Amino acid sequence: MSKVFGFAGENDFCPGGPIYTNHKEQNHFLSIRDVYFPLRKRSRISAPFVFTEERFEQKKQASIEVLPDECLFEILRRLPGGDERSACACVSKRWLSLLSNICKDELCSQNESAKTNTQVKSEVEDEGIEGDGYLSRSLEGKKATDIRLAAIAVGTASRGGLGKLFIRGSNSSQGVTKVGLRAIARGCPSLKVLSLWNLLSVGDEGLSEIANGCHKIEKLDLSHCPAITDKGLLAIAKSCPNLTDLVIESCTNIGNEGLQAVGQHCTHLKSISIKNCPAIGDQGIAALVSSASNVLTRVKLQALNVTDVSLAVVGHYGKEVADLVLTSLSNVSERGFWVMGNGQGLKKLKSMTVTSCVGLTDTGLEAVGKGCPNLKQLYLHKCPFLSDNGLVSFAKSAVSLESLLLEECHRITQIGFFGSLLNCGANLKAASLVNCLGIKDLKLDLPELSPCSSLRSLSIRNCPGFGDGSLALVGKLCPQLQNVELSGLQGVTDAGFLPVLENCEAGLVKVNLSGCVNLSDKVVSVMTEQHGWTLEVLNLDGCRRITDSSLVAIAENCFLLSDLDVSKCATTDSGIAAMARSNQLNLQVLSVSGCSMISDKSFPDLVKLGQTLLGLNVQHCNAIRSSTVDVLVERLWRFPITGNLLEVLVSSWPPFPENTVAKFWFQLPFLSVVSGLLLEASQLFLSLYSAWKSFGKCKVSAETVDEMAAKTEN
Incomplete structure (x- = not known):
């Protein structure tokens, strides 16, 4: 010093x-x-x-954050109720992570907390950690993260329990991993439905966490999850015995071993759908179908490396299968379908769909008809080797057939189609031809045969060879038609369609003639005179020869008509005025889209029709000004709304501002009279919100509407 x-x-x-x-x-x-x-x-x-x-x-400031995770974990698990846990989860990501990793067995009940710490008092009682699982949550795109899953696990645990979870991920680096699935597994033991789609970072460890914590899983959907292998599926099979519905799509590392485990352990499996899984072959399909032969009711196989063996197993062991879908099975030959039909196991099969299977030939289809006596619905798409002989032979064997659909089967001609109608028996109710280029008008001299009196619905779409000659046969063979759809048939004229109208005895209910450019007012006049007492839906979209005369005939005769589409027709203001003058016409949906000759003069008539309308389409009516539509919207929403939603479609027409529809939708809640009572804005807004989700016409973002709906509920 x-x-x-x-x-x-x-x-x-x-x-x-x-x-x-x-x-x-x-x-x-x-x-x-x-x-x-x-x-x-x-x-x-x-x-x-x-x-x-x-x-x-x-x-140094004192803070609870200085405590290690072990101490903080012990504190959080002693919280008295679910509301407290949810509040604490909002403090930080660390607290949320700790809370989401607390299992049900690790939580201290309110009574135990009071014993260990008498100073802790709470008026909120725990509503129960494991509920019935009636809550449903969905995460898509960038919202699919581990943090959000942790929040869902904590928030739903004490509010009834999470029952359904749908995750549609993206390729982002912050997507869902095993950490998020671990939080769901520990906090949501009531989970019954899980869908994982496009989750590149989720592997066997994440799926094993679900298997260990969610033993009530009934429906599992694994799509585009390449990191999941047989090991993860094996864990699900052993820990989730209640599994009834399994969907596997584009999971390249799931193979036969995983399906064998599912068939062995999941004794309640009812539905299986496997698509584009190259590692799955005959061994896995055979083991699964044979093990679940007494409960499996629906089988869908698409784009798999399976052969005739798999179809043989399905035909022999599919004792309870009622719905069978086979798509793009390139390695299955004619023999596979023949063996499946003769396996005598598909006695309860009711619906069968075959798409892009080159192995389906005349021989195989005939065997299916004989081996499936209860088959009611048959849908065939892109079967290039199926011809008239096979179709007629099948029709003779399938005595229970009720619905037949042929799409892009180009070897089917007029002979095969009408031959199947004549030989299907007394149960056939609906027949459809879609884009079959082999159909052409032929001069057939048919003998006097009993007509197909059971057929009620006929649909011919985009078959350019189907013309007046074929329609004349329809008029003779199908006298009890009620629903007729002739879409995109430019070869059909008045001469071909008039016999159908004259021979129809039951009375037409729904008629779709969209794209039949050669039909004129004469057809509509005869139709309204003979079938106006039963007609409910009429679509004349694109029939350019339809004028105001047709609208006058409709207004005079069609008192039950509720849906009318005259888009892109030659109608004018006079036709709209004629319908408005009718006191007995009660239209609910009217479409005049693309009618360039309808102008502002129709404004008072549209307002009068709006007293009963629930939907009005005035898109691309260039003679109607946007200001007129604004006034029309304001006038229409003042009419009573009785359980349905009035919709004005103007959003896609460039002259109108983009917010026209949004303005209409959000003006409605503030004043609406229903049965003479003034509804509260909140109740009507919620109903409009639900309808908005269905129609999707509003320009306001979904997040904004969700937020407004939540505030309204509160």
Whole structure:
């Protein structure tokens, strides 16, 4: 200390230099409270020295965050109720992570917390951690993260329990991983339905977490999850015995071993859908179908490397299968379908769909008809080797067939189609031809045969060879038609369609003639006179020869008509006025889209029709000004709304502002009279919100509407 006080002059201290050459001796200097220094100029330093102990020592603020995770975990698991846990989860990601990793068995009940800490009092009672699982949550795109899954696990645990979870991920680096699924597994033991789609970071560990914590899983959908292998599916099979519905799509690492485990352990499996899984072959399909032969009711196989063996197993062991879908099975030959039909196991099959299977030939289809006596629905798409002989032979065998659909089967001709109608028996109710280029008008001299009196619905779409000759046969063979759809048939004229109208005895209910450009007002006039008493839906979209005369005939005769589409027709303001003058016409949906000759003059008539309308389409009516539509919207929404939603479609027409529809939708809640009572804005808004989700016409974002709906509910 003598060196400190016994200095001789200014040279004893070096300006800016240290007092001690040994830095360890500085502690003695800092322990002195009051020290005298002579006045002198010193070198500048970055911060002042403080020589008092209280000021020199940095004060540390007390915080619960200094506790390790183990201590904080013990505190959080002793929270008295679900509301407290949800509130604490909002503090930080760390707290949310800890809360989401607390299992049900690790939670202390309210009584136990009171025993261990008598000072803790809460008026909120825990509503139960494991509920019935009636809540449903969905995450898509960038919202599919581990943090959101953790929040869902904590938030739904005490509010009835999470029952359904749908995750549609993206390729982002912050997607769902095993951490998020672990939170769901520990916090949502009531989960019954799980769908994982496009989750590249989810593998066997994440699926194993679900298997260990969610034993009530009944429906599992794994789509585009390449990291999941047989190991993860094996864990599900062993831990989830209640599995009834399994969907596997584009999971390249799931193979036969996983399906074998499912068939062995999941004894309640009812539905299986497998698509585009190259590692799955005959061994896996055979093991699964044979093990679940007594409960499996629906089988869908698409784009798999299976052969005739799989179809043979389905035909023999599919005793309970009622719905069978086979798509793009390139390795299945004619023999596979023949063996499946003769396997005598598909006695309960009711619906069968075959798409893009080159192995389906006349022989195979005939065998299916004989081996499936209860088959009611048959849908055939892109079967290039199926011809008239096979279709007629099948029709003779399938005595229970009710619905037949043929799409892009180009070897089917007029002979095969009408032959199937004549030989299908008394149960056939609906027949459809879609884009079958082999259909052409032929001069057929058919003998006097009994008509197909059971057929009620006939649909011919985009078959360019189907013309007046074919329609004349329809009129003779199908006298009990009620629903007729002739879409995109440019070869059909008045001469072909009039026999159908004249021979139809039951009365037409729904008629779709969209795209039949050669039909004129004469057809509509005859139709309304003979079938106006039953007609409910009429679609004349694109029939350019339809004029105001047709609208006048409709207004005079079609009192039950509720849906009318005259888009892109030659109708004018006079036709709209004729319908408005009718006192018995009660249209609910009217579409005049693309009618360029309808102008502002129709405004009062549209307002009058709006008293019963629930939907009005005035898109692309270039003669109607946007200001007229604005006034029309304001007038229409004042009419009573009785359980349905009035919709004005104008959003896609460029002259109208983009917010026209949004303006209409959000004006409605503030004033609406239903049955003479003024509804509260909140109740009507919620109903409009639900309808908006279905129609999707509003320009306001979904997030904004969700937020507004939540505020309204509160």
